[in-house]
Amino acid sequence: MKQILAYFFQGLLYTVPVAATAYVVIKLVSIADSLFVDVPIVRDIPGLGLVLVLALITLAGWGGSRFISPRAVSFFETALSKIPFLKLIYTSVRDLMKAFVGEKRKFDSPVLVQMDRDGLNNRLGFVTQSDLKTLGLNEMVAVYCPYPYSVMGDLIIVPSDKVRPLNGVNSVDLMKFVVSGGVAASEDKGEKK
Numbered sequence: 001m002k003q004i005l006a007y008f009f010q011g012l013l014y015t016v017p018v019a020a021t022a023y024v025v026i027k028l029v030s031i032a033d034s035l036f037v038d039v040p041i042v043r044d045i046p047g048l049g050l051v052l053v054l055a056l057i058t059l060a061g062w063g064g065s066r067f068i069s070p071r072a073v074s075f076f077e078t079a080l081s082k083i084p085f086l087k088l089i090y091t092s093v094r095d096l097m098k099a100f101v102g103e104k105r106k107f108d109s110p111v112l113v114q115m116d117r118d119g120l121n122n123r124l125g126f127v128t129q130s131d132l133k134t135l136g137l138n139e140m141v142a143v144y145c146p147y148p149y150s151v152m153g154d155l156i157i158v159p160s161d162k163v164r165p166l167n168g169v170n171s172v173d174l175m176k177f178v179v180s181g182g183v184a185a186s187e188d189k190g191e192k193k
Contacts, residue, residue, distance in 0.1 A: 110169045125143040148179060
């Protein structure tokens with residue numbers, strides 16, 4: 001009976017990550033295909049909608065960089081800043097996208113944050129702003145701490161002396177470690193032995 005149970009758990013290790021990945025990919029393809037439901041060829045070829053969405057995004061990036069001047073973008077953003085609710089949504093999403101894929105990536109400073117006086121409770125995160133004087137928070141920094149198994153997280157404001165840079169730590173590896181609940185890096189190290 002123990003051997004059957006061991007095989008079952010081993011089977012879970014093989015099938016659950018594959019099934020979850022397949023589910024997400026199928027869902028993305030389905031959503032992208034539904035955007036082009038009125039186009040017969042897209043309806044007949046599963047996944048073509050996703051290819052079209054990726055192609056349209058790439059085309060928008062190419063066209064925007066070739067034909068839209070920074071002045072036009074500035075005019076658009078100024079016009080949007082006059083509409084309070086839209087400004088909030090647009091600037092938040094824009095800044096988040098710039099943090100991940102922009103020229104000035106924000107998640108490139110991994111740190112360990114001391115959360116209590118004794119240093120027993122620490123959190124991993126990324127410094128996103130090292131100067132908060134405009135908020136009246138001298139000697140404070142903004143640290144983004146992602147949640148495990150999610151792209152959401154907390155933004156915490158802490159004294160800069162409670163933040164220790166993790167020099168030599170790759171930001172992508174740290175994000176993978178945190179988002180995986182701490183198991184990704186330990187498994188990778190175990191596999192290298």
